[in-house]
Amino acid sequence: MDGYLGIDVGSVSTNLVVLDENEEVVAKIYRRTQGKPIEAVQAGLTELEDLLTEPVNVLGVGATGSARHLTGVVVGADAVRNEITAHAMAARHAQPDVRTVLEIGGQDSKVIVLQDGIPIDFAMNTVCAAGTGSFLDHQSSRLGIPIEEFGGIAMTAERGSQIAGRCGVFAESDMIHKQQVGHPTNEIVYGLCQALVRNYLNNLAKGKDILAPIVFQGGVAANEGMKRAFEEALEQEVTIPEHFNVMGAIGSALLAKRIMSRTDNTTHFKGFHSADFEYKTSSFGCAACANSCEIIQIAQEDGSEKGDVLARWGGRCDKWDLAPTSITQA
Amino acid sequence: MAPTVGLPRALLYYKYHAAWDAFFNHLGVETVTSENTSKKVLNIGLKASDSEICLPVKVFYGHALDLGEKCDYVFIPRIVQVEKGSFTCPKFLGLPDMIRAVDNPPEIISPTIDVRNGRHAIRDAALEVGRMFTDDEAKIVKAYKLAMKALRKHEKDLVKENIEKTPIEKLKSLIGGNEGNKEPVLRIGIAGHAYNIEDPYISLNLIQRLKDRGIEVVTPENVPMKKIKKAAKDAPKDLFWNYERDILGASYHWVKNKVVDGIIYVVAFPCGPDSTIQVFVEGYAKKEGPVPLMSIVIDEHSAEAGLVTxxxxxVDLLTESKLSAQGV
Known part of the structure; x- marks a missing residue:
């Protein structure tokens, strides 16, 4: 079977999918990055191969997410693209008439507005990660509720407690206050969902036209309480696609397919066993000018002390830049 | 030895450096321009300045103080009003005082530029500065005239007249990636102050990054003043600040006459005037275009990764919508 591989390595989760020629998902992996993107990708690839019922001839590989460049080097990606484009592609693939994509991941959140399948506007949170998956993770562990049960508990609440959602720090002290004065836990949990949605709509999505059909994706879409809060705030139905938590990976596989079909290139994929290679990242400070840039270097172990340097980045100028030759920058 | 005057490469240097260089050089004064903004310059600025002030002023501190050790004087004019009826941002009014307030301030030359001081306000300011270096008034007046001439030439050189939409055929080459295609297929207008967008360090090399992707970049400086003023009339009222009026007018012109495929609005944190104008421009781009607009806020913590994403x-968005609009 011919297929395409998509890999999305974010701050919290690492997701991999294999699409067949008809762009259907044949296998998917959702796992935690745990601060080790290379290991997460290598382990993910091994797991993914185990899931395949028949061997897949990979025709193209896409990488996205905040570790996309690193991933691109490790696996030999053909398309290394940003996660906004990848999510828009995947949402359009799942629901061709989609107008609005709400995406909340581990540390970032996005809103993408589409018209006739073309993205026309987007926004992505900047430095503040309040209201993203990490924050929910933190709060659920503080409340002693496994994150998987968070949404279910929110659904049992008749109403939500009023929680300040503007800032994660304030939200937390507000929640503690509500606990201390005796609010039921399920109302606090749902109140937090409402606060995050309010924050999302008033800050990130401010001034954007949120039109139906609306698709809600990203890891946080697993939380039914968030879906309910979005639907109440928007007074519209919000759809969660079947593969909501691996949409970035699906999008990058689609981007890889598109690039490969437009060029005559053959894939640079190193195979599912690129997991067998040892990679080493290192950094050093450049002393060539007053900017003192931090340069990151990734090398493949080859028995020598430094290894075979595959790529380098991080400088403000191109003095140290070494781009992996495989990647089509289109 | 000729006296040296330092020109901090920050703020209004980007607008007026041609005039400043010409003026001092005719008087036999050597000008020393500070180096490009770097981490070192920014750190000097961050340390010396008030934490509440905007990023470009912090950068200015860095340049001014770095120069103080290298020149006899640092030139920091107090620019109050350059056009009747409008003002510059209050930070320009207080700039020389802010620098004087640091420990061991450099020797500062700070003439007041305020067109309310009569028809010859700027010439009078030039005379005041010139007398520090020569008694020959005729020579100073000549230096002033040369300065104005240099400024007008500089401004004229930046203007790009009659920019038209990019032709459709070039778009098709986008489909197979941008390789081998040297002609720009997209044009993006960068709305923002020259001292932010032209400074590669604080703008994280925004303009060059776009150019590297084969994109044509235009800035408010490229728009003829006549067109800026005409387009700015679409604003609900005359703007209080002239430099921000230029940004607004240029952006309105780009939207109204379909000059660009998209606009990137660069705001420096925490700029008051920018935050106001940005809302006007966003609304106009949506209503009169729609022209896709993205805002980028830069501050001293700006991370490259976020900007690149x-x-x-x-760029993906602009490319896709242009291709689809042309039915390619």
Whole structure:
């Protein structure tokens, strides 16, 4: 079977999918990055191969997410693209008439507005990660509720407690206050969902036209309480696609397919066993000018002390830049 | 030895450096321009300045103080009003005082530029400065005239007249990636102050990054003043600040006459005037275009990764919508 591989390595989760020629998902992996993107990708690839019922001839590989460049080097990606484009592609693939994509991941959140399948506007949170998956993770562990049960508990609440959602720090002290004065836990949990949605709509999505059909994706879409809060705030139905938590990976596989079909290139994929290679990242400070840039270097172990340097980045100028030759920058 | 005057490469240097260089050089004064903004310059600025002030002023501190050790004087004019009826941002009014307030301030030359001081306000300011270096008034007046001439030439050189939409055929080459295609297929207008967008360090090399992707970049400086003023009339009222009026007018012109495929609005944190104008421009781009617009806020913590992701996505968005609009 011919297929395409998509890999999305974010701050919290690492997701991999294999699409067949008809762009259907044949296998998917959702796992935690745990601060080790290379290991997460290598382990993910091994797991993914185990899931395949028949061997897949990979025709193209896409990488996205905040570790996309690193991933691109490790696996030999053909398309290394940003996660906004990848999510828009995947949402359009799942629901061709989609107008609005709400995406909340581990540390970032996005809103993408589409018209006739073309993205026309987007926004992505900047430095503040309040209201993203990490924050929910933190709060659920503080409340002693496994994150998987968070949404279910929110659904049992008749109403939500009023929680300040503007800032994660304030939200937390507000929640503690509500606990201390005796609010039921399920109302606090749902109140937090409402606060995050309010924050999302008033800050990130401010001034954007949120039109139906609306698709809600990203890891946080697993939380039914968030879906309910979005639907109440928007007074519209919000759809969660079947593969909501691996949409970035699906999008990058689609981007890889598109690039490969437009060029005559053959894939640079190193195979599912690129997991067998040892990679080493290192950094050093450049002393060539007053900017003192931090340069990151990734090398493949080859028995020598430094290894075979595959790529380098991080400088403000191109003095140290070494781009992996495989990647089509289109 | 000729006296040396330092020109901090920050703020209004980007607008007026041609005039300053010409003026001092005719008087036999050597000008020393500070180096490009770097981490070192920014750190000097961050340490010396008030934490509440905007990023470009912090950068200015860095340049001014770095120069103080290298020249006899640092030139920091107090620019109050350059056009009747409008003002510059209050930070320009207080700039020389802010620098004087640091420990061991450099020797500062700070003439007041305020067109309310009569028809010859700027010439009078030039005379005041010139007398520090020569008694020959005729020579100073000549230096002033040369300065104005140099400024007008500089401004004229930046203007790009009759920019038209990019032709459709070039778009098709986008489909197979941008390789081998040297002609720009997209044009993006960068709305923002020259001292932010032209400074590669604080703008995280925004303009060059776009150019590297084969994109044509235009800035408010490229728009003829006549067109800026005409387009700015679409604003609900005359703007209080002239430099921001230029940004607004240029952006309105780009939208109204369909000059660009998209606009990137660069705001420096925490700029008051920018935050106001940005809302006007966003609304106009949506209503009169729609022209896709993305805002980028820069501050001293700006991370490159976030910028690169947004830029890539914005370029993808513009490319896709242009291709689809042309039915390619």
């Amino acid at each position: 947004r830029l890539e996505a914005f």
